[in-house]
Amino acid sequence: MSPLTPPVSSHDHIHGDASAAVTLVEYGDYECPYCGKAHPLVKALQRHFGKRMRFVFRNFPLTQVHQHAEHAAEAAEAAEAAGQFWPMHDVIFEHQAALDDSDLVRYAEGLGLPGAVIVDALAGQKHASRIRQDFLSGVRSGVNGTPSFFINGQKYEGEYDLASMTEAIEAEMTIGHR
């Protein structure tokens, strides 16, 4: 099984503590309905594990299937410059049914960002190369659909529910402490 390639680095969007015992990485598509369903699941895992787990999101937009996925990813990346990646990430996943460019601008403005930041990013595809890098790293790592998760670099192949994922993460923590 392919391990996560490249490993998590400062180049990534990381939510949580560097000292966390477990790193959970998601490859996701902002318009994929199953990523939408996984979003509250990730939140629940974050609440449950607190500082013991950090979360990383990498883009895996299926642009030919989900017409808004690429722009949504651009918008989240654009918000990063203002330190608002995670709030933008959340608001996009919470509004998957409305991801037109005007919606993305509105969400950014709701977070206090100038709408122009989003408009410029979308028009210039400013973050296209980073998004593609994320995507290709996923392909390399054996991602075959979204969402895909990696726990400490190993692809998670279990069920996508709170109990199963909690158990897998707990197991990884136990290994870490041996």
Add this chain to the structure above:
Amino acid sequence: MTARKPPAATRPSRKPALAKIGRPESAPGSTSDLAPSTPLSAGTQAPDFKLPSTPDQSVALSDFRGQPVILAFYPADWSPVCGDQLALYNEVLSEFQRHGAELVGISVDGPWSHVAFAEHRHLHFPLLADFEPKGAVARRYGVYSGGHGHSGRALFVIDGKGMIHWSHLSPIGVNPGADGILAALESLSSAASDLEHRPGTTAIDADSARPATVATPRAPRSSRPATTPRERLS
């Protein structure tokens, strides 16, 4: 788009589900094989074929001579898989092309189905109809699943001389991803560039000079649990 568990019999498992019926499995390529079990392996000359890509156009394997080609045999158009294998390859196409490789999908669906399916999913590579006689090409490659009445999920990377460089058969419900294909294309490219740097050899000889054993066979991903969400998504 309902997320529900497929019945146990359709879940991928280490053994082809239909083999459990207990009927003897015949040689791959015959008409009665229940499940694909032996895809043609690396080092074998890829059988040539000509199949319709649209109602009035055909594609032959020999059309690709001189460049690598990826054959992706898949069970059926319109199968309800959200993290769809072909949708993934569609996004990775430019990487395949970076290695000079072309991708074709092959299933037993007819050309009209392929046209509609490709249009619906915005696929940018040809889908070939292994439709009449049904599954004939899949049988020749050892990947026809007689029990299902369609091709198994199998990948072949064929070099510019028509030699199979890498092959992989996936359990029918498991999307094999694209990492194996990319690794195979890279090993092809590096074999070619090794030879480019040797005096007296040209890159064009790379494929025949390097036996197909350079391909790194990948373990089938049959060890994954029966259902992961993406497999039951639509």
